[in-house]
Amino acid sequence: xxxxxxxxxxxxxxxxxxxxxxxxxxxxxxxxxxxxxxxxxxxxxxxxxxxxxxxxxxxxxxxxxxxxxxxxxxxxxxxxxxxxxxxxxxxxxxxxxxxxxxxxxxxxxxxxxxxxxxxxxxxxxxxxxxxxxxxxxxxxxxxxxxxxxxxxxxxxxxxxxxxxxxxxxxxxxxxxxxxxxxxxxxxxxxxxxxxxxxxxxxxxxxxxxxxxx
Numbered sequence: 628x629x630x631x632x633x634x635x636x637x638x639x640x641x642x643x644x645x646x647x648x649x650x651x652x653x654x655x656x657x658x659x660x661x662x663x664x665x666x667x668x669x670x671x672x673x674x675x676x677x678x679x680x681x682x683x684x685x686x687x688x689x690x691x692x693x694x695x696x697x698x699x700x701x702x703x704x705x706x707x708x709x710x711x712x713x714x715x716x717x718x719x720x721x722x723x724x725x726x727x728x729x730x731x732x733x734x735x736x737x738x739x740x741x742x743x744x745x746x747x748x749x750x751x752x753x754x755x756x757x758x759x760x761x762x763x764x765x766x767x768x769x770x771x772x773x774x775x776x777x778x779x780x781x782x783x784x785x786x787x788x789x790x791x792x793x794x795x796x797x798x799x800x801x802x803x804x805x806x807x808x809x810x811x812x813x814x815x816x817x818x819x820x821x822x823x824x825x826x827x828x829x830x831x832x833x834x835x836x837x838x839x840x
Contacts, residue, residue, distance in 0.1 A: 721778025
């Protein structure tokens with residue numbers, strides 16, 4: 628039996644967990660202000676005041692304002708990258724894999740970090756950071772195009788222009804990041820399914836009309 632008194636000092640794991648929780652709290656407060664006010668109209672002083680901490684505390688956990696924004700955008704991209712990896716590894720018809728990927732895409736774009744990711748343009752970032760984010764977004768675009776191409780190859784999608792179709796789909800599913808109301812009558816899941824089913828319907832092959840003599 629261990630009779631040693633409990634240590635008043637936190638373990639390394641406890642310290643790491645506390646640090647992660649504090650980072651999450653700062654990021655959540657920041658992303659909500661970025662989405663509500665815009666990046667330029669939000670200061671780290673505002674974020675710090677909302678949490679009852681000092682601005683140097685934010686620097687300690689995350690860095691400067693651009694680094695906070697990059698982390699918010701990165702968190703918005705992470706679920707999309709995971710969905711892309713899953714879609715690439717799945718078996719089945721292209722159109723079915725595409726639908727599952729697009730529902731995850733649409734749902735992500737309506738949460739706090741996804742909304743920030745969609746709304747953050749290159750003009751808000753330094754050139755190196757903008758290039759890094761563009762490269763990450765390009766991964767998602769390549770997956771979208773590949774799934775459309777797979778569907779065309781297996782006959783589950785009509786022979787459409789892959790590039791233009793990907794642009795149209797992404798544009799339609801990015802837009803809810805600007806108009807979706809989390810307190811509205813429809814949930815993000817319901818909106819995602821409705822939008823994706825409409826878009827998928829436009830890609831499905833059409834039966835040939837009978838020739839009338």
